[in-house]
Amino acid sequence: EKNTAESSEQVVIFEEKITKVNGEVGIKRYQRGKFLGKGGFAKCYEATNLETKKVLAAKIIAKSSLTKNRARQKLISEIKIHKSLQNTNIVQFEHVFEDHENVYILLELCSNQTLNELIKRRKRLTEIEVQCYVAQIINSLKYLHASNVIHRDLKLGNLFLNKSMELKLGDFGLATKLEFEGEKKRTICGTPNYIAPEVLDGKVGHSFEVDVWSLGVMIYAMLIGKPPFETPDVKTTYRKIRLNSYTFPEHVLISDSAKNLITRILNLDPVKRPTLDEIMSHPFMNTGGSIPKTLPLSTLACPPSASYNKQ
Numbered sequence: 001e002k003n004t005a006e007s008s009e010q011v012v013i014f015e016e017k018i019t020k021v022n023g024e025v026g027i028k029r030y031q032r033g034k035f036l037g038k039g040g041f042a043k044c045y046e047a048t049n050l051e052t053k054k055v056l057a058a059k060i061i062a063k064s065s066l067t068k069n070r071a072r073q074k075l076i077s078e079i080k081i082h083k084s085l086q087n088t089n090i091v092q093f094e095h096v097f098e099d100h101e102n103v104y105i106l107l108e109l110c111s112n113q114t115l116n117e118l119i120k121r122r123k124r125l126t127e128i129e130v131q132c133y134v135a136q137i138i139n140s141l142k143y144l145h146a147s148n149v150i151h152r153d154l155k156l157g158n159l160f161l162n163k164s165m166e167l168k169l170g171d172f173g174l175a176t177k178l179e180f181e182g183e184k185k186r187t188i189c190g191t192p193n194y195i196a197p198e199v200l201d202g203k204v205g206h207s208f209e210v211d212v213w214s215l216g217v218m219i220y221a222m223l224i225g226k227p228p229f230e231t232p233d234v235k236t237t238y239r240k241i242r243l244n245s246y247t248f249p250e251h252v253l254i255s256d257s258a259k260n261l262i263t264r265i266l267n268l269d270p271v272k273r274p275t276l277d278e279i280m281s282h283p284f285m286n287t288g289g290s291i292p293k294t295l296p297l298s299t300l301a302c303p304p305s306a307s308y309n310k311q
């Protein structure tokens with residue numbers, strides 16, 4: 001007979017009271033779906049818009065967890081920046097609303113999770129796959145930097161994959177918008193393994209080049225299987241970053257052009273790092289199968305990466 005637990009499973013709806021332009025009050029309803037995990041202060045779920053039937057990813061933040069001003073400011077900044085972005089390789093910001101208890105952020109669903117899970121399963125990716133993901137990351141960063149936004153927390157866990165394995169940059173919780181040409185930021189933030197040396201230095205200020213540094217760390221991590229400066233203890237990781245101390249393990253075969261690109265990007269001096277365009281035209285990004293030069297890279301269909309949820 002039917003399992004009573006299933007039948008008693010309660011359906012959770014969160015609703016948004018909206019006032020239409022003609023002053024009429026309406027209600028938008030979303031049905032909460034499966035739990036996706038925790039992200040910072042947020043509990044994340046699938047959410048279905050009951051009117052459009054569109055399935056989204058909902059970040060639900062309890063207002064009670066936003067008592068400290070720093071957490072509130074961070075959330076306000078994340079929403080303000082992410083809301084303003086629109087790019088095929090950036091997670092689409094769908095909607096935000098609040099009720100008495102929570103703030104609800106509705107985002108594009110990325111059902112193949114992140115590059116972090118992909119690497120955990122696959123151990124490491126082929127150079128062709130890495131070229132393909134790097135091209136999509138650079139597309140998102142060129143758009144982001146052109147909008148005067150620095151992400152500042154680029155890492156495999158913030159690179160989402162949708163059902164077609166297209167890459168979507170997400171999580172703008174540490175992003176910042178530069179207000180004037182040449183502005184330098186000083187707040188020390190980021191994830192230990194991916195943080196640029198000038199951010200650690202804290203004296204000179206940092207800018208767009210910190211995202212290029214993190215890209216170099218990610219290329220290494222995708223090809224080798226773990227980030228270059230990783231150690232069990234954060235202080236040691238920071239020392240390795242400041243000393244630029246990392247090696248290419250003997251047992252992992254990677255091409256000289258891959259090593260050359262990583263070495264050029266992981267330069268302690270931000271001004272000596274290649275620009276995003278220079279990375280795109282580096283030999284590593286243009287070797288492998290004979291990809292006709294005439295095709296714009298965006299038409300390059302990525303090789304099939306084993307998608308994550310092969311249930």
Ligand SMILES: CC[C@@H]1C(=O)N(C)c2cnc(-c3ccc[nH]3)nc2N1C1CCCC1
Nearest residue numbers: 036037038039044057091107109110111170
């Ligand atoms: C909603 C937060 C975050 C996120 O920012 N996006 C875009 C996202 C999209 N799809 C998913 C997703 C779909 C199916 C599994 N995960 N997850 C996302 N996450 C995860 C949830 C838990 C930690 C970070």
